[in-house]
Amino acid sequence: MKLYGDRISGNCLKVQYTADCLGLPLAWEDVDILKGETRTPDFLALNPAGQVPVLLLDDGRTLAQSNAIIDYLATGSVLLPDAPYDQARVREWLYWEQYSHEPYVAVCRFHMHYQGKSAAGREPWRVARGEAALDHLEAALNGRDWLAAGRFSLADIALLAYTRLAHEGGFDLAPRPRVRAWIRRCEDRLGLAPAPAQNGNRMS
Amino acid sequence: MKLYGDRISGNCLKVQYTADCLGLPLAWEDVDILKGETRTPDFLALNPAGQVPVLLLDDGRTLAQSNAIIDYLATGSVLLPDAPYDQARVREWLYWEQYSHEPYVAVCRFHMHYQGKSAAGREPWRVARGEAALDHLEAALNGRDWLAAGRFSLADIALLAYTRLAHEGGFDLAPRPRVRAWIRRCEDRLGLAPAPAQNGNRMS
Numbered sequence: 001m002k003l004y005g006d007r008i009s010g011n012c013l014k015v016q017y018t019a020d021c022l023g024l025p026l027a028w029e030d031v032d033i034l035k036g037e038t039r040t041p042d043f044l045a046l047n048p049a050g051q052v053p054v055l056l057l058d059d060g061r062t063l064a065q066s067n068a069i070i071d072y073l074a075t076g077s078v079l080l081p082d083a084p085y086d087q088a089r090v091r092e093w094l095y096w097e098q099y100s101h102e103p104y105v106a107v108c109r110f111h112m113h114y115q116g117k118s119a120a121g122r123e124p125w126r127v128a129r130g131e132a133a134l135d136h137l138e139a140a141l142n143g144r145d146w147l148a149a150g151r152f153s154l155a156d157i158a159l160l161a162y163t164r165l166a167h168e169g170g171f172d173l174a175p176r177p178r179v180r181a182w183i184r185r186c187e188d189r190l191g192l193a194p195a196p197a198q199n200g201n202r203m204s
Numbered sequence: 205m206k207l208y209g210d211r212i213s214g215n216c217l218k219v220q221y222t223a224d225c226l227g228l229p230l231a232w233e234d235v236d237i238l239k240g241e242t243r244t245p246d247f248l249a250l251n252p253a254g255q256v257p258v259l260l261l262d263d264g265r266t267l268a269q270s271n272a273i274i275d276y277l278a279t280g281s282v283l284l285p286d287a288p289y290d291q292a293r294v295r296e297w298l299y300w301e302q303y304s305h306e307p308y309v310a311v312c313r314f315h316m317h318y319q320g321k322s323a324a325g326r327e328p329w330r331v332a333r334g335e336a337a338l339d340h341l342e343a344a345l346n347g348r349d350w351l352a353a354g355r356f357s358l359a360d361i362a363l364l365a366y367t368r369l370a371h372e373g374g375f376d377l378a379p380r381p382r383v384r385a386w387i388r389r390c391e392d393r394l395g396l397a398p399a400p401a402q403n404g405n406r407m408s
Contacts, residue, residue: 072292088276
């Protein structure tokens with residue numbers, strides 16, 4: 001399998017985290033979003049929606065949408081519970097991530113970290129929704145180690161990708177101790193070095 | 205099963221369409237978004253994310269996110285193919301709908317149809333992305349009757365809900381004949397009366 005992706009994209013990193021967790025070999029074909037490489041005719045032939053990541057299977061078939069890809073890869077694995085209701089609760093988080101978290105937390109990061117905007121230059125409505133998404137995560141983790149089905153799952157992987165980078169979008173996790181502890185738990189499961197500024201203090 | 209929903213919401217109607225198609229009885233508990241009924245303490249106890257639809261199962265468990273709900277209801281049915289890759293392609297459309305279609309096509313409709321904005325008062329960036337989403341659908345339907353897996357599926361139901369109401373958000377389907385024909389096919393499958401203005405001309 002080959003992943004067409006950009007390493008600046010949490011949506012792409014989700015797929016890598018999932019593959020690593022399941023021991024699936026994944027070759028990476030770098031696609032540079034900032035250079036417009038998701039808009040070339042070759043790339044649009046792979047995914048007419050013009051978005052990374054795209055998974056290319058060994059038989060030549062393709063699959064887009066990060067959360068559809070990780071769901072496919074995790075079929076029958078420890079990352080997706082067997083019971084239909086538990087699976088549905090995992091997917092509930094995956095849809096919430098794409099609708100209520102990524103467009104705010106990740107897009108603010110893109111504006112600041114890659115387009116050079118200041119924190120003050122962010123769109124106020126987008127910041128407010130990003131803050132609300134992080135508050136929702138903090139509340140959801142009250143009394144729970146993992147987001148869904150009582151165990152580490154795709155729900156955690158999907159939400160981790162941009163939440164651990166939220167500081168790059170001007171969001172402060174210092175007042176969200178449950179989110180910070182959950183990030184550390186997820187990073188530990190995935191063997192990731194801690195994100196540098198998730199405590200609200202730049203550590204390096 | 206009971207659905208907490210608002211009949212103005214395509215996200216809620218998707219669930220009704222799916223239940224009708226599968227012959228599943230579904231009681232409806234009306235929640236009025238415009239009156240703030242998704243923000244009351246009682247509703248937030250059902251869904252802390254404060255969004256409709258919410259499915260309440262007979263055993264008291266709940267499930268939110270329209271596309272997670274229809275995926276759950278359609279498990280093992282004709283609306284979701286058996287093969288994991290085909291299922292993944294259906295879900296690819298479901299995620300695309302929530303990320304690249306609904307926030308533009310449905311939100312423009314909400315602003316015009318429920319908040320009284322004029323077509324000219326819509327946000328230009330949102331209109332552009334809505335137009336792009338409808339163009340993407342038109343291209344995807346080139347040579348195909350259905351969006352995924354060569355058959356009528358959840359992908360069609362999820363995309364139908366707001367696409368058939370796109371005119372209420374100021375979008376014109378007249379230059380998109382494949383989308384119009386697909387809407388008619390879907391409506392025929394679901395036994396729905398044709399949406400009144402999907403041809404760009406108000407018919408009643």
